[in-house]
Amino acid sequence: MIKPLSFLFLLTALHSFAQTPPKPYGALPAPRQVAWHETEVYGIMHFTPTTFENKEWGFGDADPKTFNPSDFNAEQIILAAKAGGLKGIVLVAKHHDGFALWPTKTTEYNITKSPFRGGKGDLVKEVADAARKHGLKFGVYCSPWDRNNAAYGTPEYLKIYREQLRELYTNYGELFMSWHDGANGGDGYYGGAKEKRSIDNTTYYQWDSTWTNLTRKLQPSANIFSDIGWDVRWAGNEDGSVNETSWATLTPKPSEGKNVAVPGQANATENPGGTRNGKFWIPAECDVPLRKGWFYHPTEKPKTPEKLFDLYLKSVGRGAALDLGLAPDTRGQLHDDDVASLKAFGDHIKKTFAVNLIARASSRAVNVRGYNSIYSAKNILDGKADTYWATDDDFKTPEVTIDLSQPVTFDIIAIQEFIKLGQRVEEFAVDVWENNNWKEIHKGTSIGAKRIVKLEVPVTAQKMRLRITKSPVSVAISEFGLYMDSE
Ligand code: FUL
Ligand code: CA
Secondary structure: OOHHHHHHHHHHHHHHHHHHHOOOOOOOOOOHHHHHHHOOOOEEEEEOHHHHOOOOOOOOOOOHHHHOOOOOOOHHHHHHHHHOOOOOEEEEOOOOOOOOOOOOOOOOOEHHHHHHHHOOOOOHHHHHHHHHOOOOOEEEEEOOOOOOOOOOOOHHHHHHHHHHHHHHHOOOOOOEEEOOOOOOOEEHHHHOOOOOEEEOOOOOOOOOOHHHHHHHHHHHOOOEEOOOOOEEEEOOOOOOOOOOOOOOOEEOOOOOOOOOOOOOEHHHHHOOOOOOOOOOOOOEEEEEEEOOOOOOOOOOOOOHHHHHHHHHHHHHEEEOOEEEEOOOOOOOOOOHHHHHHHHHHHHHHHHHHOOOOOOOOOOEOOOOOHEEEEEOHHHHHOOHHHHHHEOOOOOOOOOEEEEEEEEEEEEEEEEEEOHHOOOOEEEEEEEEEEOEEEEEEEEEEEOOOOEEEEEEEEEEEEEEEEEEEEEOOOOOEEEEEEEEOOO
């Protein structure tokens, strides 16, 4: 006979077993990366003397007095970004031309030498303040390549560069990104030398120690972006898209002839698709200018809202993020055309994803982990990223059926995995019930943070199902939604 006390013990043990969440799979996102995934769409803003020279890469010789916006307005820019659905802004605090937009102590080539706000201005602060005031996250890009600095190429410059980062990391609040790129070395002004300087970027910048000792210490929530990581990788192009199958994990590989994988030296062929079962969680950022160039040029036009929506599907809809280049004009504001394009894009997304057409449906899963309601299939319809449907360990290819009280018409499918437990699913399919049979309407691969599928033609159905068709482990799906493109 089981004694009452041991029976109670057994019950408690069984109960806690049934509550055990699935074991995490593979490389996992750090909390800062989970927050980054939620940002989805953000912007990167280029506005330096290069804007006034109508160039893309300033040589580093522009007179600081040329930086003279007639009506700079950080709020105009931030509000336009916000209307576009952007949830963060990365400011290029210093581009390759070397002009610092903040009153740095590290170089004379900075904003205090310009007429901006009578030499008392701090553009980094104005943008940071405006962003925070309107609920956008803030980040910085400080170009390592500096075509103005006389010390560029010597060990002395590395100290200067690190000090610039230190100033940016300490004076402008919490940053969501520290953006770095691999463009470096070449010709430039270099304090008047006007020559070509080549550096070995596998050794010169010593990124490991900069990121470990500065970035991680002073800005632990900042996601380090570079072409291979550490936190966020480059998509491998500047078109705003990743591969249809794109994994959030990556095993950075050195490029040919090099024995280290550092910014600018990575083998970019894996960037658009990532590495299935890669060593690190390093999801992709798709950076693309809103216009043709990163800087404002009067003859160029912004992308249409339709084009932006398409890029959204090819970036955010493939588990990556969309980073749109914003280029203020010589007034220091976004052109009306850019404002209009952003607004229409933002409205398009807002309207389309306002209601999950199956939010009120009932759902039946073949398996729910430990019969426990905290892992119920209902969790995929509740609109909350933190609740998920999980299956028992041996249910790796489960399905869930959705029943509605009346038919709905949709042309967009959206699925999210609970990424805190890793990227688990490898293949999935969606079916609708038609003439007493299941008909497959879509078959896909990677999901991760989000997978959005736009169907060629709208589908009408009252009953549908999501099938996970390939996964090395049990699944953890946090959301499933059907939507109708509002346009
Ligand atoms: C690149 C730079 O060379 C471009 O000028 C621009 O800043 C872009 C965002 O990153 O690597
Ligand atoms: Ca959920």
